[in-house]
Amino acid sequence: MEKFPVTDKTEITRLAKRGVYDKATVYSILDEALVCTLAYAKENEPFQIPTGFCRIDDTLYIHGSVGSFYMRELRDIQPPVCISVTLLDGLVLARSAFHHSVNYRSVVLFSKPHLVTDQTELYHALEVFTNKMCPGRWDDVRKPNEGEWKATMVLSFNLQEASAKVRTGPPKDDEEDYTLDIWAGVQPLNTIRGEALPDPALKDGVPLPEYLKVK
């Protein structure tokens, strides 16, 4: 199983047993999450950008407008960045207030932005990005025209320094609390894709694609 090297920045020190360094786990979390938060600093002042993203092999991509202040800063300054994603899987309800927790899968990674200029890489990144939102979508849509390509900036981030943190399972209470008459367990949290709502301006007779039908 291929693993990320453990570095000073990615080592999980608090509740170390929740730390996961294998690439398959880190990548499965990145691939499931639709948004990440990207942080960078200027004169030690941190900024965060919540944004969509996709992963292809060992590279993470974000895209935005060439007019975006943040995209331009990332392109021009190429600052060190920290990117994180968090998937919440459940509320962990212990007998004691102290042992309440959440079940989650999170990734924190460190990298630097690179401007993508190669047309093939750019096109492929946007295809994967669109299909991540909705598998199969790219084939159906009107592809970007020349003006739209020029208006779109894609930045890539090498995935070399990353780790995941994962909690699963029931609460852990203190031994003496297990006899208390307090309900304990997990309330699952699920992100559900609901029934698609047609654009009020949708052309008559255009059917709902198969990939949008709620199973």
Added chain:
Amino acid sequence: MEKFPVTDKTEITRLAKRGVYDKATVYSILDEALVCTLAYAKENEPFQIPTGFCRIDDTLYIHGSVGSFYMRELRDIQPPVCISVTLLDGLVLARSAFHHSVNYRSVVLFSKPHLVTDQTELYHALEVFTNKMCPGRWDDVRKPNEGEWKATMVLSFNLQEASAKVRTGPPKDDEEDYTLDIWAGVQPLNTIRGEALPDPALKDGVPLPEYLKVK
């Protein structure tokens, strides 16, 4: 309607019409989100911590172990922080790849950590935190004992510099694309609290609390 002042750091410059500065909106987003990401920097290198939080009036609270490396750093260095939350409400599927988007409500805020030492404030913050996970939970659980209080660090952040960004509604396509035979609309994303799973070690006869029953 009370508003946050617009500062250099909180002004929404990209798609400015999505910027929201009224406190009621910012606070409703903070109160709905179960996790935030907190970013700070050391020597211009950014770090992020995904963590639970709660808000009381104009203050945001996080808590953690007194043994946590990050909590200690935040307490000791009191660095400027950026905190963000993002709620994803739907996938916006346009006719053109370019106009694909998401419906979301996000908050980005700037502040500094303060160690909470007042016992009343500490207790109230943990009560609100627990009830945010699950309204009504605090009354039912075993309250923290002295050792647990000593093991818990609570940090507060004044909410003075914050803004929200919100997108709602159907896709916006280019005028000439509305005649294309491409389905367009919104696929809602909903976070659902599932049926509670009892701890395998739950004491016999302890009933599921009303507040955990899925309506």
